[in-house]
Amino acid sequence: MIETAKTEAPARPDGLQPVERSYQQVIRVRTLLAWLPVVIGAVVLDRLVLAHTPVGGLLLVAAPLLALLTAVTAPPRIWGRLGYALEPAMLRVVRGWLFHIDTLVPLVRVQHLDVARGPLDKMFGTATLAIHTAGTHNSIVSLPGLSPARAAELAAAIRTHIKADLD
Known part of the structure; x- marks a missing residue:
């Protein structure tokens, strides 16, 4: 096997080298940017269509929370499998x-x-x-x-x- 750098993280149990831990932050920002149009669309939909219904305001809370939850939970999982x-x-x-x-x-x-x-x-x-x-x-x-x-x-x-x- 070709030698690896001494500063590199130890190999995983499957024998693979992990990528940089800071890559999680790159994934996190990309995830938030991908969710941005969805959140904007949810806000517009809530304000224009659902504002005067019993569920008015639900999308204002649900879409950003779902985006935030995804941005917190997905990057470590994606990083761990690369x-x-x-x-x-x-x-x-x-x-x-x-x-x-x-x-x-x-x-x-x-x-x-x-x-x-x-x-x-x-x-x-x-x-x-x-x-x-x-x-x-x-x-x-x-x-x-x-x-x-x-x-x-x-x-x-x-x-x-x-x-x-x-x-």
Whole structure:
């Protein structure tokens, strides 16, 4: 197995490495942003349609509470089910529970690599490693929630493997 950084969190019981804990905050903000149109729609609906009914005001309370509950409970669950393992000839990325996805990327199929950091990633110190593979179906595998240094380290390790295959 390819060596991991000494500062990295210990492997999980399933042998996968966890992503950065701060990635939970990225998920939390994205969840709140996804709920924003729903909450605005609920407020408008409540004010325009339900205001003069016995349930008037219910959506004003229920929609924001549901959004807040989701933003508090979902990120740790999503984060806990996201992991990866870099093996000598393969990268494994696992995510999800209800819709469990276990992706195996043979390193010989890697075409190129990207390390991406959006505004939320910069704010919370995370990055996404995008692996572009040969083929058309599911040709991009992304591994979000890495520290920028770890993403660069993984990219360098994969690049080294690719160069060794070309020689």
